[in-house]
Every structure is written in C-alpha cells, then in structure tokens.
Amino acid sequence: MTTSPETGPIMLLVATTKGAWTLTSDAGRSHWQVAGPTFLGHTIHHIVQDPREPSRMLMAARTGHLGPTVFRSADRGRNWTEATRPPAFDKVPEGETGRVVDHVFWLTPGHASEPGAWYAGTSPQGLFRSTDHGASWEPVSGFNDNPMWRNWTGGEQDGTPDGPKMHSVLVDPRDKRHLYIGMSSGGVFESTDAGANWQPLNRGSLANFLPDPNPEYGQDPHCVLQHPANPDILYQQNHCGIYRMDRREGVWKRIGEAMPAEVGDIGFPIVAHPRDARTVWVFPMDGSDVWPRVSPGGHPAAYVTRDAGETWQRQDRGLPPEQGWFTVKRQAMATDSHGPVGVYFGTTGGEIWASADEGEHWRCIASHLPQVYAVSVARPA
Template identity: 40%
Template sequence: MPGCRLADIWDNDVTEVIGMTEVLLAVGTRKGLFIGRRRGGTWEFDEGPYFNAQAVYSVAIDTRGERPRLLAGGDSAHWGPSVFHSDDLGRGWTEPARPAVKFPKDTGTSLERVWQLHPAAAEPDVVYAGTEPAALYRSEDRGETFELVRPLWEHPTRSKWVPGGGGEGLHTVVTDKRDPRAVTVAVSTAGVFRTTDGGASWSPSNSGVSAVFLPDPDPEFGQCVHKVTQDAATPDRLYLQNHWGVYRSDDAGSHWTDIGEGLPSTFGFAVAAHPHRGDTAYVFPINADADRVPADHRCRVFRTADAGKSWEPLSAGLPREDHYGTVLRDALCTDDADPAGVYFGNRNGEVFASADDGDSWQQLASHLPDVLCVRAAVVG
C-alpha cells in the first residue's frame, strides 16, 4: 500500500488540506483505522493506522456542515470502547473527557462496542449510534455526547432477543430525509424495528423476512438481519441482506419481498445502495453460513439496476483466482461522487475500489488487518 507523508501539508491551514482531498476513504480494521485520500485521481494512504491496536468497528464521514467531521468507534482491549471525532480529515482526533456513549447505571449493563455511527439525514447536528448490547443512542452535538433512546431499550420484546454469532448488536440505522421522526434500525438477532414518532414507540418490521434457523421461520421478530440500506430515489424502498435471503421493501419496511433470484447465494453480510441512481444496489454473496467465503470462491460484487429483478456480477479488475476474503456487513459502501465510487474490504486485509459505479475495480490495499468497516465520501 503506498504511503503518504502529510507533515508538510499539515503545517498549512486545515482548509487547504481539505481542499486537496477529493475523496476520503476510511477503513476500520481489527488493529486501527487506515485513511486514504484521492487527489487528482491518485490514491495515497496516510502512514500507519490511527488508533493503533484498537478494533474500529464503525466509521462515519459527516459532510453536512461547513467542514467535514469524521467519527470513529474504537475498542481498546485495555481502555474499552469509545467514540472519537476529527474535524480536519483525520489530522487530529478528540476523545471526550467523559465517555460519549455510556449505559446508565439502572440498565445493569455496560458498553461492549459501537457498531454503527450514522449522521441523520434530516437533522444537521444529530448523529445516531448503534451499540452492543443492542441499543440506540442519539447525539444532538454531531457525535460528542449521546443519550440512550429508552423506548427501544425498554421494548417489550427485548427479553426475547437472542445474540447472534457476532453478538447482540444494533448495527444499522436508516433515517429519512423527508421526516426526522422516521428511523429504522436493525438488530442481530432481533430483526428490523421502526419508529415514526421520533423514537417514542417502536414496531417490528419484518413481515416477509425469513428466519430459517427458528422453529417458526416467519416470526414477528427474531430475524438475523445483517444489513439494511435505503434506495437513492425512493426513500420508502429499502434493501435487506439477511442471514439467508436478500429482500426489498417498498413501504419503508412494513413488508418485504425476496429478490435473491439470480444470485449465486443469498447468504451474505453487506448491502449498499447507489448514492444517486434509484433501483440500484450492491451485495457481496457468501457461500453459506457454514462456509463463509465468497460464493463459488470468486471475488465478485453483484449489482441490481432494477430493484432486484435481476443481478449482474461485477469483477473487472478483481482477483480471478480462487478467493477467500469475506466481506463483513459494514465493509461495502458507496461514496456520493458521480459516477459513484464503490468500495469494499475483506477479512484478508484487502481493499478494492471502483470509480465507475462498479464497472471496473482496482486494489487499493493489501495485507491490512481484518477489515471491519469501510466508509467513503467526497470532501473536496
């Protein structure tokens, strides 16, 4: 992976640094955060990881304000989990003096990790955090302090939520640019829950999503949902990657339809939507829950351009030999460029990028630690 010394740049005004970076790529790994910057079509990576030896499970690039803010959910084996923020594209990081995310004493539990950091679509200063144990937190100061969303924590179904193989984590938050009161979350393994009153009440939203591992394969809740994303043109249209099954909802999650036909496997972890083009989404199929390698041992992203009626494999520039790099739920993303950048990282420590909606790919990094999450955004 190419290195880039930024010391000379950092001596100048931060605005100049931001102006020189066209696209920012943040790669959270088992042993730190790696940051890549595209300038003039060329990718360069900062030297060494930030948060060395910390597992970085979540990253957000918040471009809503005058200056982008980066948020990272790190997990130190010694100090525990925390949320950090940077207002200079990763030049320097701030950790609040008091924990940004903390379970109140009366809950009888403690924070294990922050699975998700999500800038709200309709509220400029609001950031949501999803955690393990499964809970939703809300910040109104761009991620510096968070408050527990009590009604979801106290949901009457909670006592029946069961941790999945990766733990009991709230790993997905989807907000609606039309209505700040509408929020959709996904929990492993409780399924999808939705509020339309700003979090005062929550309802399971899993109709049509299968739970093949349960005696009743069609429960109201208890599905092992791996990831949910929102269509760019139709906000009520959602795409869902399940523990077996790829689904679409056209009514904000009230009902789901299986759209997995045409994929080599419907098992997988990640799903991402195109940032501008409606009906377009990406998945990375995995062989099976008991065989967690790329489907048919081939490194391929699959794209639908018709809301799941058909799928096409995208592999130009990707490894052609047998491949065993699993892509986790937050390790596939798009940026907001046009044409869109598409990115994914895998558990082999490889990172790949496309600058043309997924039509062709290049490898940006190899031999990194286990890639846990990937986020990218246009910042210059």
C-alpha cells in the same frame, strides 16, 4: 430525491481490527494515497464523516484501556478527542445485573435539520443519541428500556458471532422523527416518533433458523438501507437472503432468488446507487451449513441489479479468478456520488478494492492491512 453527480477527489475511511486508515484519491479516482494507522492496535468498528459539517468525523472504537468509546474529530481526522460520556446503558440498582456495552458498532448522522445530532448502535443491541457532535450520549429509552427489549433482541447472549449488534440506524431524510434500525439478531424495527415507540417491520422476511420461519421478529438482517434516490424503498441483505420493500406496501420481497443458484443470496453488505433506486450492489459469501464466511468457491465477485432485483449481473473483472478466500463485512462496502459511481470494498484479508465504473472493473488500491470492518466515503478538504 435525484441529485447531480459529484466530481473531484474522495477519501475512504477504513476501520480495521487494528486501527484506522485513510485512502485519498486524485480528481479522477485513478491514484490513491494511503495514510495511517491511527489508533494502531485498537479495534475500530466504524468511521463516518458528518455530511452537514464535513470537517467533523466520528469513530466507534474499542480500545484496550478505554474500552468501548467514540472518538470525535473537528478537522477531518487529523486530531481526535474521546467522548466525555460514551454510549452506556443506564446503571441498575446495587445487587442487580445490568447490561454493559461491549462495543459501539454503528454511527449515523442525525437529520439535516439537527446539526450536532448523531445516533449510535451497540453490542448488545442498544440505541444512543448525541446532540453535541458526539461528545456525550444518552440512551434512547423508548428502545433500550422497552419492556419487549429482551424478546426483541434475544437478550445479551443470542449466539451471534462477535456478539449481537444494532446496526443500520436510518433517519428518513424527509422526517427526523422517522427512524429504522436493524438488529443481528432481532430484525428490522421502525419508529415514527423519534424513538419513543417501535414496531417490528419484518413481514415477508424469513428466519429459517427458527422453528417458525415467519416470526414477527427474531430475523437476522445483516445490513439495511433506505435508498437515497427514493426513501420509500428499503433493501436488506439478510442471513436468509436479499430483500426489497416498498414501505407503502410494508412487505419484504425476496429478490435474491434471481441470483445464480451456485452463488446464492447470502452475504453481509448491500449498497446503493445514489441516483437510481433500482440499482444496488451486494457481495455474496458462502452460506452453506458451516458458514465459512468466504467467497463462494474462492471466486469473489460483486453482483449488481439495475432492475430492483429482477436480474443480477456478476462483476469480477480484476478480482482474483480463483483462490480468493475472503468476504466483505456489512459496513465494508460503499459507493460514492460521482458519475460513473465509484464502488469500494474492504476484505477480511486486509485489502481495499475500488471500481470507478460502477463495478465493471476492479483494482486493489491497498493491501496487507488488518481485517477490514468498515469502509465509508468522505470528502477531503
């Protein structure tokens, strides 16, 4: 799965609590132009470029007048059109109480062999699919209508701040029928038949907030990734640590225990090196009893492993040495495919930070934005 490094400018798609912004670099990733906002005042949860047709983008939004919806662009974000049929649970018979999508949280392009196909994850936990570039969405009934849905998810009110969420919808690049999902809460699940049937994939992953810390499901993964350099290798940043799985073995191994004890291995995002399956980055946060959701001790840093979690290195050069009380949401960290790899993150304090040397040095490339929900890498025209 190894690919050659890319070159040239990149674009960052930034989703915030109050609208969307873009940051576009020069070829050397040294200078950045900030543009926006788009949809000022609306909550944007995710913006993703279609790698199969880079002119197309989708945006998950919660607007004051339209509610939860998806916007689509065919010209790299210059113009946007709302979906004609956004993700929505099936209606129930009159007099019964049904599920209602509160917000669309996650967007994933479909398999390379399926142009126009996308997946969306929602709050409460629902999975939806589009085959027309995001114009209309249908429920994936194998999950949404599964008799185990309430058991797997904890129901519509599971206590997760800002509502329970389906995230980390992953499509195996080798097989369009092979899917993974992550749920906060619920755990990691897998389908090998395009979503018709699902099985929990949580063995080895802790849920120490439950009476049984080793349940079949009910864990709280914050972010799950299938490594682009080796799709058999999965990583997750969990409410209860950092984990790695070789899917051929089927057991999560906690690799965050090698992190410094004073920092811990709790956080939201985890992102991958595009060409090295042993390299991932995380951004730890304070995981103490009150869950303040800030950098441990007010000393923010990314951590990288280059040996699949055996060791971790702190990367804080350029970041605030003290009084840096922010964290990074699960979708708000990203990597590009250049060489050296660029690493980017957005903060709850409205800043965008960039490293053009794989995290060795950081600099702030935008500030005073609203709280950042998501950062993704795109190719400009």
